[in-house]
Amino acid sequence: MTDPKKEQDTQSSNLEQQLEAEKKRSEDYLTRLKYVQADFENLKKRCDRQVEEAKNYGNERLVFNLLDVADELELAVKTGRADGPETEPILAGVQMTLKKLRKVLEQEGVSPIECEGQTFDPTKHNAVAKVEREGVEGCIVGEEIRKGYTMKGRVIRPSIVKVEVPPSQSPNSQNPKEKEKE
Amino acid sequence: MSTTKTEKVLGIDLGTTNSAAAIFEGGRATVIPSAEGPTMAGKMFPSVVAFTKDGQLLVGEPAKRQATANPEGTIFEIKRKMGSDYKVTVYGKEYSPQQISAFILQKIKKDTETYLGTPIRKAVITVPAHFNDNQRQATKDAGEIAGFEVMRIINEPTAACLAFGIDKLEKEMKILVFSFGGGTHDVTVMDFGKGVFQVLSTSGDTQLGGTDVDKAVTDYVVEEFKRQTGIDLGTDKAAMPRLKDAAEKAKIELTTLMSTDIDLPFITSDNTGPKHLHLSLTRTKLESLAQPIVQKTQSTILKALEDAKLTPQGIDKIILIGGMTRMPLVQRFVEQILGKPPERGLDPMECVAVGASIQAAVITGEVTDLLLLDVTPLSLGVETLGGVFTKIIDKNTTIPTKKSQTFTTAADFQTAVTIHVLQGERAMAGDNVSLGMFNLVDLPPAPRGVPQIEVTYDIDANGILNVTAKDLGTGKEAKIRITASTKLSKEEKERLMKDAEQYSEQDKKKREEAEMRNNADSLIYTADKTKKDLTGKITAEQTSKIDAAVAALKDALASNDMTQVKAKSDELQKVLQEIGTVVYQQAAAEAAKQQQQQQQGQPGQEQQGPPPTGDEKVVDSEDYKVK
Numbered sequence: 071m072t073d074p075k076k077e078q079d080t081q082s083s084n085l086e087q088q089l090e091a092e093k094k095r096s097e098d099y100l101t102r103l104k105y106v107q108a109d110f111e112n113l114k115k116r117c118d119r120q121v122e123e124a125k126n127y128g129n130e131r132l133v134f135n136l137l138d139v140a141d142e143l144e145l146a147v148k149t150g151r152a153d154g155p156e157t158e159p160i161l162a163g164v165q166m167t168l169k170k171l172r173k174v175l176e177q178e179g180v181s182p183i184e185c186e187g188q189t190f191d192p193t194k195h196n197a198v199a200k201v202e203r204e205g206v207e208g209c210i211v212g213e214e215i216r217k218g219y220t221m222k223g224r225v226i227r228p229s230i231v232k233v234e235v236p237p238s239q240s241p242n243s244q245n246p247k248e249k250e251k252e
Numbered sequence: 253m254s255t256t257k258t259e260k261v262l263g264i265d266l267g268t269t270n271s272a273a274a275i276f277e278g279g280r281a282t283v284i285p286s287a288e289g290p291t292m293a294g295k296m297f298p299s300v301v302a303f304t305k306d307g308q309l310l311v312g313e314p315a316k317r318q319a320t321a322n323p324e325g326t327i328f329e330i331k332r333k334m335g336s337d338y339k340v341t342v343y344g345k346e347y348s349p350q351q352i353s354a355f356i357l358q359k360i361k362k363d364t365e366t367y368l369g370t371p372i373r374k375a376v377i378t379v380p381a382h383f384n385d386n387q388r389q390a391t392k393d394a395g396e397i398a399g400f401e402v403m404r405i406i407n408e409p410t411a412a413c414l415a416f417g418i419d420k421l422e423k424e425m426k427i428l429v430f431s432f433g434g435g436t437h438d439v440t441v442m443d444f445g446k447g448v449f450q451v452l453s454t455s456g457d458t459q460l461g462g463t464d465v466d467k468a469v470t471d472y473v474v475e476e477f478k479r480q481t482g483i484d485l486g487t488d489k490a491a492m493p494r495l496k497d498a499a500e501k502a503k504i505e506l507t508t509l510m511s512t513d514i515d516l517p518f519i520t521s522d523n524t525g526p527k528h529l530h531l532s533l534t535r536t537k538l539e540s541l542a543q544p545i546v547q548k549t550q551s552t553i554l555k556a557l558e559d560a561k562l563t564p565q566g567i568d569k570i571i572l573i574g575g576m577t578r579m580p581l582v583q584r585f586v587e588q589i590l591g592k593p594p595e596r597g598l599d600p601m602e603c604v605a606v607g608a609s610i611q612a613a614v615i616t617g618e619v620t621d622l623l624l625l626d627v628t629p630l631s632l633g634v635e636t637l638g639g640v641f642t643k644i645i646d647k648n649t650t651i652p653t654k655k656s657q658t659f660t661t662a663a664d665f666q667t668a669v670t671i672h673v674l675q676g677e678r679a680m681a682g683d684n685v686s687l688g689m690f691n692l693v694d695l696p697p698a699p700r701g702v703p704q705i706e707v708t709y710d711i712d713a714n715g716i717l718n719v720t721a722k723d724l725g726t727g728k729e730a731k732i733r734i735t736a737s738t739k740l741s742k743e744e745k746e747r748l749m750k751d752a753e754q755y756s757e758q759d760k761k762k763r764e765e766a767e768m769r770n771n772a773d774s775l776i777y778t779a780d781k782t783k784k785d786l787t788g789k790i791t792a793e794q795t796s797k798i799d800a801a802v803a804a805l806k807d808a809l810a811s812n813d814m815t816q817v818k819a820k821s822d823e824l825q826k827v828l829q830e831i832g833t834v835v836y837q838q839a840a841a842e843a844a845k846q847q848q849q850q851q852q853g854q855p856g857q858e859q860q861g862p863p864p865t866g867d868e869k870v871v872d873s874e875d876y877k878v879k
Contacts, residue, residue, distance in 0.1 A: 105259075109277070112369045130289075141494070145518030149526040192302075192310055192318035199489055200321050209305070209321050215490050224289065230493045233321040 263608025276613035335387030357398035411607030425568035433574030453559030635672035635681035
């Protein structure tokens with residue numbers, strides 16, 4: 071014997087359950103849609119940034135590799151000796167070539183990093199040696215070993231430098247690396 | 253889990269010497285670039301933390317750069333101390349390894365947020381397979397200190413396997429993961445089966461890596477120069493940075509080239525003038541320099557195999573991770589020992605981070621997401637003049653998508669165009685698959701080239717293609733709907749036709765019943781109307797006769813007995829006809845005409861269109877196919 075009222079009740083509670091499930095599902099979809107939409111907006115912004123980045127720094131690798139050439143021409147000019155009418159024009163020519171290369175780099179937004187005598191800044195300078203010197207305050211760049219460059223404000227090659235620090239007064243300070251080796 | 257399915261989770265490779273992170277989105281992993289820009293190590297950055305004397309915190313490249321100037325404030329390789337009671341004291345302040353690692357993770361978090369443009373809160377972090385519970389917990393703590401909710405800690409070799417898709421291979425296997433990075437080397441043997449990776453053994457050398465090879469090359473160059481000129485560059489602080497760079501570059505170049513030149517003009521000078529360094533380095537020479545270092549990995553591999561109680565033949569897959577494994581010598585060496593080639597195709601420096609991001613995506617559900625978008629497998633287009641196939645939507649376009657293109661007429665005073673919808677990659681329409689065809693007619697006569705007909709292809713998320721052609725001059729449009737843009741196969745078509753036949757009898761009967769009911773309803777309506785129209789012109793007897801016939805028909809309809817419906821309909825019709833006199837002939841005639849139309853109209857349609865019985869069924873079947 072089936073009670074029609076009971077049957078109706080089960081039916082309607084089934085429907086309610088189905089409705090709840092559908093509601094939940096549509097809510098879920100809506101949330102996902104919103105996230106996807108937001109992701110998309112963010113992606114668009116990111117793409118814009120990357121296009122901008124590619125425009126500004128697309129030739130960074132080329133410029134970076136040219137820095138070596140600039141270094142070498144500078145060394146040529148610095149160490150080259152002109153001691154006669156034959157070698158003088160060659161040195162002058164190399165000087166002109168260097169000047170031209172610097173101009174080309176400058177047009178790409180490349181400029182050398184000033185460092186000697188300044189406070190050591192690890193975002194721009196790479197320290198490879200340290201000396202202690204009386205009368206120095208803080209950590210100062212004593213000598214530039216290799217020139218560093220920025221391109222449109224970004225460091226593409228840090229200056230390689232020797233730093234000068236005051237004589238150490240803190241024998242307690244530990245070098246974690248050394249301690250590690252114990 | 254509290255996470256909503258859509259929140260992104262970052263995969264992090266927190267390494268001893270270098271770290272990297274990746275995020276899985278849109279079906280693939282993207283490695284997050286470090287904010288300082290790419291270095292020799294690619295998108296990775298050094299796992300170095302430093303505090304300056306004035307209390308500034310530095311992480312990554314800048315921290316490494318100031319290490320010489322500030323050794324007491326610089327912390328290298330903190331990962332080796334994870335899970336121990338070790339404390340770092342910097343300028344009077346104590347830090348746990350977790351805290352130092354957290355600084356590295358914080359940088360990753362910040363760089364990722366800058367890159368993505370959205371906050372990121374959750375992460376999966378990798379650890380070496382040999383990490384114990386303490387070390388894993390410490391890594392998790394580091395993540396939490398950095399502000400991450402750490403969803404999972406997974407083994408580095410497992411992450412590498414995920415990156416290579418090993419988990420998708422439906423069979424049990426033994427995998428050897430060979431890791432050879434900048435400063436450390438380890439080998440892990442794993443067992444994969446039923447979706448689970450299990451570590452069988454792990455062994456390693458914590459002080460062996462690519463930097464040793466760089467040093468060997470640099471030393472060789474210094475020696476050569478000394479032999480040629482008698483000058484020792486090893487003590488020349490200006491020459492050494494250039495030399496080290498050149499040596500590393502040469503090593504990288506020799507991955508693809510057989511020989512390269514190291515040219516360092518004006519490397520130094522003596523009283524005879526400037527000196528240049530010129531040296532040709534062959535891959536053979538590099539390999540002879542690296543051989544003693546690479547050779548050391550043999551014992552690690554053999555130890556791992558021994559601990560796993562396996563022979564080289566027992567290994568099914570080999571995975572290489574770390575920058576050193578790019579070296580052809582290393583690949584060959586591993587292949588020689590194990591007797592099979594390693595897996596290829598991924599950047600060995602990024603694959604751990606990529607694998608972690610895949611694990612992260614599995615957690616968020618992105619990988620198994622129902623909403624993963626599909627792409628059109630083939631191009632879709634239209635046939636244009638001369639039988640040319642003009643593409644509208646290119647293959648591999650992510651759907652849903654909508655694209656339009658404007659066409660014109662090919663002949664003067666052309667009043668109709670045919671839109672032939674095709675799918676394929678061939679240049680001529682005839683070589684591609686035809687999906688359908690329709691006409692846009694009644695175009696106003698105009699010289700050729702004047703009318704503008706916009707054809708729009710719109711594919712919804714289910715792959716259903718709607719093609720619309722619209723005359724922009726008159727606004728007239730025509731369209732076609734193609735439910736499965738992958739054409740049905742012969743078997744499928746046959747099945748559909750069979751289904752249509754099977755159900756045709758049943759469907760025909762249903763249709764006749766519906767028509768009969770419609771006819772009866774319309775008769776009842778006519779009877780009522782007749783009664784009203786002829787009020788006062790018919791006798792009461794006639795009125796009651798109509799009423800009786802109507803009532804009988806209504807009863808028949810209610811009883812669902814179609815024979816009765818038919819009989820009562822006929823009866824009512826007869827009554828109405830009897831009542832019809834000359835005066836009322838018009839009304840009667842109209843009613844009859846109406847009935848006639850109804851009876852004739854429908855069978856007529858049956859002849860024109862597709863078999864009506866099959867119609868409904870075909871739609872059903874196609875829906876099934878789309879799913």
